Ligand code: HEM
């Protein structure tokens with residue numbers, strides 16, 4: 001444990017890992033925006049939590065559904081996107097010898113496009129013209145500006161993908177026959193997945209724009225939902241894959257160990273890229289219009305993603321145990337004492353990983369049709385994704401920030417900030433146990449999601465949810481404290497911490513590993529396999545929805 | 560050995576009556592999932608045959624052409640509406656499907672692919688691209704039911720399955736023709 005901490009605190013040693021100033025600026029800007037969004041999104045979340053507990057009545061000029069739409073868009077789309085690209089580009093720059101000037105230009109353009117997009121999305125929400133939630137399911141109809149904003153945001157994401165492709169392709173040309181370094185390999189997988197996942201939602205938004213202007217009268221609701229989830233599901237898995245990259249590549253280094261099998265790591269990435277988009281259907285298990293055998297097939301497709309995810313859990317616990325034993329850990333479970341629990345960079349990531357066990361179990365339950373009918377559209381689901389996104393992804397991102405922000409800012413992680421981070425991690429964990437636990441339970445008793453506070457005329461069942469909603473509010477309050485501490489830590493590390501060099505911690509491959517086969521580099525082939533799998537999965541429902549389609553729905557503004 | 564085992568387990572699993580029934584109840588899953596999986600099973604099993612009977616394969620399939628011809632014939636046979644129908648109606652035809660696809664398509668495919676030149680491989684892919692576009696067009700455009708067992712909508716779905724797969728083949732061909740691997744490898 002001491003060794004791991006000392007490595008960063010005594011950072012003078014490794015001067016050769018200097019940061020490229022221009023690239024650092026990119027990552028710094030992305031991360032700064034990301035955490036500002038987190039702060040705002042957190043307060044919106046708190047407002048929802050307090051409202052649902054009956055403690056806070058929201059003003060008419062900023063109602064529950066406006067807040068909910070913003071919270072969803074901020075947390076699921078914006079916080080995560082800005083963080084991911086800040087992180088990935090820092091890694092690409094570090095591993096591949098600095099970004100190309102062309103790539104820098106692309107990434108800055110992407111940044112502008114995303115900011116313009118975000119502003120265009122937020123304005124109509126604030127005007128109460130777009131309370132359509134982050135899923136913007138038709139026939140709910142938002143102001144056209146909302147959809148146009150989404151297009152700008154998506155273009156921004158695409159540009160970032162393209163920038164990464166150019167960077168990696170250039171490196172490969174200059175390093176013929178070599179394997180792309182592992183962090184950049186993860187970045188490639190993440191960008192490939194995002195690039196293709198954006199296509200269906202872009203198609204949807206493109207036809208929603210004329211509809212929201214009123215030029216086209218009706219819209220096919222089922223097609224829209226399907227296109228949305230092809231993206232929405234994959235997006236969440238992209239954040240998960242981003243978090244996974246830190247588990248595989250960074251965490252072993254922090255505990256002074258080596259990575260897990262390089263070949264299998266790359267195989268996991270390929271598998272997750274190929275099979276992910278088809279998982280979108282598990283969000284439509286309760287939707288009409290999809291026949292049962294097809295839904296059955298999709299259960300298998302969803303569970304197929306579970307396999308590489310399970311490999312992940314196996315791999316990392318194996319790495320941790322191996323490292324701890326090398327450092328003198330003993331006994332069946334005694335080795336856990338050797339882990340650097342006082343190091344926030346490890347602790348946050350570890351809790352993020354561990355929380356994926358209950359989160360994943362819940363997810364498997366939800367892919368089962370019968371079980372899902374009980375929890376669909378209840379607070380259970382909200383509890384589920386606050387575990388997956390709010391803990392697994394968010395805590396891993398927080399853990400990353402404690403070395404990434406100092407690294408790009410040319411500063412160090414001080415023991416004080418480390419301690420603050422450890423405290424924040426525990427606050428976050430306890431807050432989420434309260435909030436997510438309460439959400440899961442209330443959901444089982446039927447409390448609906450996306451519904452502002454109501455007692456349904458003092459109905460006994462609805463009143464029975466109140467104690468859980470109180471727990472939810474307590475959890476939410478802890479979480480906002482956590483967010484404030486986290487954002488304070490980031491600002492401190494970015495602008496005020498003592499200057500110094502921080503390392504970008506990439507772990508070495510296993511000792512005497514067999515060489516990784518070259519076919520892992522053939523992304524062209526994997527992309528085509530992915531496209532075939534996606535085509536097979538989506539052709540059935542989409543053709544049915546279109547050929548046997550109903551007349552379509554006009555738009556509604558129900559709020 | 561593991562490959563043989565995986566292949567055999569796949570065939571047995573696919574042949575289980577409830578599995579076969581549910582897969583065959585959807586036209587596109589029947590043709591684009593069950594059948595390819597049977598071929599993949601044969602592909603896996605092939606290794607054992609290649610090791611046991613190297614002489615046989617060297618003698619009859621030296622340049623890969625006979626094997627790939629057999630593969631093409633068997634696969635084309637199973638893309639016909641009539642054969643699908645018969646597999647559902649006649650027990651013997653169903654058995655033939657479970658034997659022919661792994662043994663007469665999967666095994667020769669694996670043995671031949673290695674032996675074919677790059678040009679040969681590309682010609683095979685081009686052939687299937689054309690076939691898939693043609694079959695797609697047939698299934699999408701046919702105004703009548705082509706199979707007694709499947710509805711017109713199933714047919715249209717299958718047709719789009721063919722077309723989308725054909726598009727993926729085109730992308731593959733584009734990748735092969737325009738990306739020069741010697742720049743990277
Ligand atoms: C201060 C911390 C947070 C609090 C108090 C909080 C609270 C809530 C509440 C009460 C809801 C929804 C309730 C409803 O369905 O009516 C909600 C929805 C949601 N939250 Fe959070 N949350 C927090 C942090 C996060 C984080 C970190 C993420 C993801 C990174 C996140 C993602 C979401 C998403 C995607 C929704 C769904 C919105 C929708 O249904 O349209 N939240 N949150």
Ligand SMILES: [Cu+2]
Pocket residue numbers: 232233234236279280282283
């Ligand atoms: Cu999903």
